[in-house]
Amino acid sequence: MSLRYTSSTDQGEQEEMDTIDVEFAVEDDTYPFVGASANASCVVDLQEMVPRGDGSYSEFFRVEGADSERVLTLAEETPRVDPTLIESSDGCALFEFVVEEECVAATLADEGAFPRVVRGEEGEGTLVAEVPQAKADDIVESFLDNHPDVELVDQRDSTRMEADFTVTEFIETAHEILDSEKRELVVAALSEGYYDWPRTRSIEELAEQLNQDASILRELLHEAEQELLAALFDDGDLDHDEHVHPLIDADVPGG
Numbered sequence: 001m002s003l004r005y006t007s008s009t010d011q012g013e014q015e016e017m018d019t020i021d022v023e024f025a026v027e028d029d030t031y032p033f034v035g036a037s038a039n040a041s042c043v044v045d046l047q048e049m050v051p052r053g054d055g056s057y058s059e060f061f062r063v064e065g066a067d068s069e070r071v072l073t074l075a076e077e078t079p080r081v082d083p084t085l086i087e088s089s090d091g092c093a094l095f096e097f098v099v100e101e102e103c104v105a106a107t108l109a110d111e112g113a114f115p116r117v118v119r120g121e122e123g124e125g126t127l128v129a130e131v132p133q134a135k136a137d138d139i140v141e142s143f144l145d146n147h148p149d150v151e152l153v154d155q156r157d158s159t160r161m162e163a164d165f166t167v168t169e170f171i172e173t174a175h176e177i178l179d180s181e182k183r184e185l186v187v188a189a190l191s192e193g194y195y196d197w198p199r200t201r202s203i204e205e206l207a208e209q210l211n212q213d214a215s216i217l218r219e220l221l222h223e224a225e226q227e228l229l230a231a232l233f234d235d236g237d238l239d240h241d242e243h244v245h246p247l248i249d250a251d252v253p254g255g
Contacts, residue, residue: 018133021116022140023154024104026125031104032078032097033061038123039074042066046118049105050225051199052098057106058222059097059118060086060229068093087230094233096226107146111139130158174224177231182224185210189221 029035033044040063048060063071068088075083075097082098099106105115108129117128127150131139140152174183188210193200203221207214 019130019158020133021156021158024127025151025153028149032081033120034125036071036074037120040066040071044120056100061095063093087233186224
């Protein structure tokens with residue numbers, strides 16, 4: 001599933017958008033995706049991350065090969081993580097970890113990179129991010145300064161993946177799953193840039209435009225995100241694959 005919408009650009013804009021992939025190895029088990037995979041001997045894959053607007057991120061992880069309650073207990077014992085078990089079925093589970101900016105994926109996101117793979121497998125963490133080629137050296141240097149225990153493994157040309165879950169299909173799912181209020185808010189948030197990467201509309205700006213209280217709007221969108229991801233998890237659309245499903249990078253034509 002990918003919700004990226006690519007608009008037409010001229011050559012100069014395209015050059016500015018050229019990207020490379022950078023890969024890091026993460027072995028510090030204080031990072032929840034590494035620690036949980038080590039202590040529960042499982043695979044932990046980031047499926048989605050959404051900035052909450054208060055310096056924290058909701059990171060939705062698919063966990064395969066471990067008892068979900070054990071993973072929840074391990075996550076609850078991890079500092080700076082607020083975990084929620086959203087769904088569990090047939091040896092797989094979907095968790096939400098609310099994390100602060102110290103998280104490796106959140107740090108990269110704040111630097112302007114796009115985390116594509118965040119995976120822990122039996123204590124070995126892999127992080128792959130797409131970064132603007134013109135800023136790659138600065139982003140990598142700043143990231144490693146913030147996380148000196150992380151090792152740079154590789155830099156290579158980006159291999160963009162074709163979208164297999166379109167914005168239209170996402171909105172259709174929203175119509176099937178969400179009540180009318182949440183559905184309208186999610187579609188408006190998509191259209192107005194709240195889920196762009198980087199974000200072009202803050203929750204406060206969106207709330208003002210929609211004549212909503214910002215804290216209530218944030219909570220309603222959060223609930224809608226959980227419901228949609230749980231539905232996709234049940235349908236098998238959140239698979240163990242090679243990339244994050246970027247709701248945060250979503251846009252719609254004309255948005």
